[in-house]
Amino acid sequence: MNNLFGEVSNRVDRVFKSMIFAAAAGAAGIAALFFFSLAAFLLLQVWYGTLWASVIMGVVYAVIALAALITVLVLGRKKKPIPRTQPAPKPLWQDPLVVSSALQLVKSMRPRTLLTIAAVGAFVAGLVLTGQKNKPTDKP
Numbered sequence: 001m002n003n004l005f006g007e008v009s010n011r012v013d014r015v016f017k018s019m020i021f022a023a024a025a026g027a028a029g030i031a032a033l034f035f036f037s038l039a040a041f042l043l044l045q046v047w048y049g050t051l052w053a054s055v056i057m058g059v060v061y062a063v064i065a066l067a068a069l070i071t072v073l074v075l076g077r078k079k080k081p082i083p084r085t086q087p088a089p090k091p092l093w094q095d096p097l098v099v100s101s102a103l104q105l106v107k108s109m110r111p112r113t114l115l116t117i118a119a120v121g122a123f124v125a126g127l128v129l130t131g132q133k134n135k136p137t138d139k140p
Helices: 002-048 050-076 096-108 111-131
Strands: none
Touching: 002 050
């Protein structure tokens, strides 16, 4: 149990250290962006004047923001899920409940009744199977 606690403690410690280093790197990146922007503005102010330096810096930041927006929109698109069709229902003879119920019914009947039902079932099945082939089709 002590080993488990030590392992969890080490992992939590590594996570917190990583978060602190990531925050420090983010702060350093923001400071670097500020100073590079200040240097670019001062250079543009010397070349073009204060008004045009401000306009140029505004356009540059607007282009950066637009590129970030386009990136977020492109990466944020979710693929449309493929609509799943419902699987076809299983035939009744593959349902275990129906099969077991039919077997119980057969066990409870007399042999003469079973022969009558089987003969009528075979006759109906023969009519159904042969009835579709012999129908004349009306052709205009």
